[in-house]
Amino acid sequence: MKDAVFSIGVASYAAGLIAFLALLAVLLTGWRGRLQGGLLVLAVSGSALWALVLLLGAAFPGFPPWLLQVAESLRFSAWFAFLAGLIRGRDGVHFSGGRLLQVLFHGLALGLVLLPWLPAVLTSLLPSKSLYIGYLLLAVLSLWVVENLFRNVRSEARWGIKYLCIGLGGMFAYDFFLYSHAVLFGVLDAMFWDARGAVNALVVPLIAVAAARNPDWSLDVFVSRRMVFHMASLSGAGAYLLLMAAAGYYIRVFGGEWGGVLQILFLFAALLLLVALFFSGHLRARLKVFLSKHFFNYRYDYREEWLNFTRTLAGCRRESDPRVCVLAAVARIVDAGAGILWLRRDDRYVPIAHWNASIPVQAEEPPDGPLALFLAEKGWVVDLRELAQSPERYSGLGLPEWLKQQDAAWLVVPLLDAGELLGFMVLLEPLAPLEIDWEVLDLLKTAAVQAASYLGQLEALEALAEARQFEGFNRLSAFIMHDLKNIIAQQSIIVRNAARHRQNPAFIDDALGIMEHSVAKMSRLLELLRSGPGDVRPTELDLGRLLEEIVEERSVEAPAPAFSNEAGSVLLYADRDRLRAALRNLVHNAQQATHSVDREGRVTVRMEREGESVRILVEDNGCGMEESFIRDRLFRPFDTTKGDTGMGIGAYESRAYVRSLGGDVQVWSQPGKGSRFEVLLPVPEMGDNASVVEKGEGA
Known part of the structure; x- marks a missing residue:
């Protein structure tokens, strides 16, 4: 039996020692040098030392008894000093005779330590149970100080110390019971003595909570809400x-x-x-x-709440409906079990998403309705229960009929993005009753701003994706219009010269050739509209011959371009019509650039080899271009300097297709002197899907 009690005592005081050392470590890391915090550190250190001494006493039967008395007196004195300092510095506490009581208390504690060394003459005058009576008096005085502290603190200030009073009151009450039992029976009960360490360990969480609630003790004590929740x-x-x-x-x-x-x-x-x-x-x-x-001082651990909220928003992109995810993230902050999200669509706010709830019938809200105007102007979170009880607090707010019919509706949370009402959320009743105060409202407003920003970006991304689809369609239309413009320009040349050259057989041949080319291009455009650009497959073509055709076609307009082929016959795979249009645009633009200068215009087209690439140079002596124009506007689609006669996509289309072939277009120009466009195209080696026939080969 002794072994069992002995092992229980060791475990009990070990638990007490670990608990007080853990609390001491937290307090030391948060202590900022103030007196009251130092007294609390001293009291907890005294309890840790007390637990260590009694642990050794339980583990070693021959441990000196006087050390146990020193530890007992030190523990009582340390906690009394902390409580006395707390009484002196606590606002609202009225306590007289404190200094005299401290002297008597610490004197009694010291006397109990010195009791074994008193002369036999003096000890014979004391009661046989004087040691137990002394510690009983210390326990009674400690309880009286705790009671005095709690009773004399104003009722509104008791929230900060009630757990300290409960913890220390329980600890001293157990000491009172232990020593009163010893006074009655003349001996300490071994079971009560051994359980004392674990009893003191149970007090530690209450002391930690009290320290966290009292920043005036200058202790930055953090008690993890998650840990408290799991421990509870x-x-x-x-x-x-x-x-x-x-x-x-x-x-x-x-x-x-x-x-x-x-x-x-x-x-x-x-x-x-x-x-x-x-x-x-x-x-x-x-x-x-x-x-x-x-x-806790505050209802929320704001760091934890914000991290959870931002993590949830970051993961919403992976959800099938990100709007439902955002709605649920805001609702979970206040433990709402369901919610509905309204966002603006055209001229109304319509329900877009719902979470654990059904969308009400005819639940659309106009922007000029009383609810939308109130949310946009005030930016308040509307507590519908408070609105029903005290409507004067929400002056000017009128609820729509569909919201009045929602018995479970609880909160209306506005979603303001850059000062504009993007939408709002209606949260339904929470899982547990929750009192709405400034903490809840501030946290909801902050989360709603973040949610509105996220939803605004989501709306913008979807609008951008839709715009890109229209952009692709419009770009195809623009390219078609560009080709139609060129066809009309060619036909116009025939019409203008028909009266003068209709008897000329050469003119008739050229006109028929242009018309044949126009018919082929129109047929190609119709095929492109039916099948789409992705269905066109590249074919093998002779680049030199293609350039000759382009130069011959553009020779009907002055100045007629001159062509020189220094690369021989170059075969490659490409979409013939698109490559022809890209190169033809460059030649046509060069001709137009010479129309605005007084001197005789000149346009040259030259093809030459450079390693495994072929270079096409289109040069003119026209008006030239500024460097800023080349950098900022030349290759920008739908940006033209030709007024109503231009589409602004010729240069853009040319470079875009050349780059799709793995090549590039470079430009050199000087205002008043002319420009040079350089097209560099890669040519696959022999054995690939294209080949190169060197100059003179095969002739």
Whole structure:
């Protein structure tokens, strides 16, 4: 039996030592040098030293008893000094005779330490139980100081110290019980003595909570809400299991021959109920509200809330409907079980997403309606329960009929992005009753701003994707219009010269050739509209011959371009019509650039080899271009200097297609002197899907 008590005592005081050392470490890291915080550090250090000495006393039977007395007196004195300092510095506490009481208390504690060394003449005058009576008096005085502290603090200030008073009051009450029992029976009860370490360990969380609630102690104590929540859950589960085990024991004892079976059924049902409770959202929400209300300065751990919220928003892009994800993220901040999201579409706010709720009938809201105007102007979170009880607080707010019919509606949260009402959320009743105060409103407003920014970006991205689809369609239309413009220009040349050259057989031949080319191009455009640009497959073509055709076609307009081929016959795979249009645009632009100069215009087209590439040079002596124009406007689509006669896509289309072939277009120009466009195209080696025939080869 002694061994069992001995082992229990070691475990008990070890638990107390670990608990006080952990609290001491937290306090030391947060201490900022103020006196009251230092007294708390001293008191906790005294308790840690006390637990260590009594641990050694439990582990080693021959441990000196006078060290135990020193540890006892030191612990009492340290906590009394902290409480006395707290009384002196606490606003609203009126306590007289404090200094005299401190002298008497510390004197008694010191006397108990010196008691073993007093002369026999003096000890004979003292009662036989004087040591127990002395510590009993210390416990009584400590309890009186705790009671005095709590009673004399103003009622509104008790919130900050009530857990300290509960913890220390319980600790000193246990000491009172221990030493009063020793005074009555003349000996310390071993079981009560050994349990004392674990009893003191249970007080540590209450002291930590009190320290976290009192920043005026100059202690930056952080008590993790998540840890408190899990500890409370585990403690509740442990107490529940103990009660169920006790109930099962009595069922087995008094259940007769069915006792064993009934016990098994009872314990299995109890475990199932415990698991169900752990997964209960309502129970978890109620526990979080209770802990936040009674254990912390603020209802929310803002860092944790914000990190969870931003992580949720960051993951919304992976969801099938990101708007539902955003709605749920805001709703979970206040443990709302459901919600509906309205966003602006054209001239109305319409329900876009819903989470655990159904969308009301005819729930659209006009921008000039009373609800939308109030949310846009005030930016308030509307508590519908408060609105029903005190409508004067929301002056000017009128609820639409569809919202009045929603009995479960709780909060209306505006979504303001850059000062404009992007939309709003209606959150339904929470899982656990929640009092709406400034913390809830501020957190919801902040989260709503972030959610509105996210939804605004999402709307902009979707609008951009839609615009890109239209852009592709419009670009195709623009390219077609560009080709039609060129066809019309060619036909116009025939019409203008028909009266003068209709008897000229050469003119008739050229006209027929241009018309044949126009028919082929129109047919090609119709095929492109039916099938789309992606269905066109490249074909093998002779680049030199293609350039000759382009030069010959553009020779009908002055100045007629001159062509020189220094690369021979170059074969490559490309879309003949698109490459022809790209190169033809460059030649045509060069001809037009010479029309605005007084001197005789000149346009040259030259093709030459450069390694595994072919270079096409289109040069003119026209008006030239500024460097800024080349950099900022030349290759920008739909930017033209030709007024109504130009589409602004010729140069853009030329470079875009050349780059799609792996090549590039470079430009050199000088205002008043002319320009040079250089087209560089890669030519695959022999054996690839294209070949190069060197100059003179095959002739």
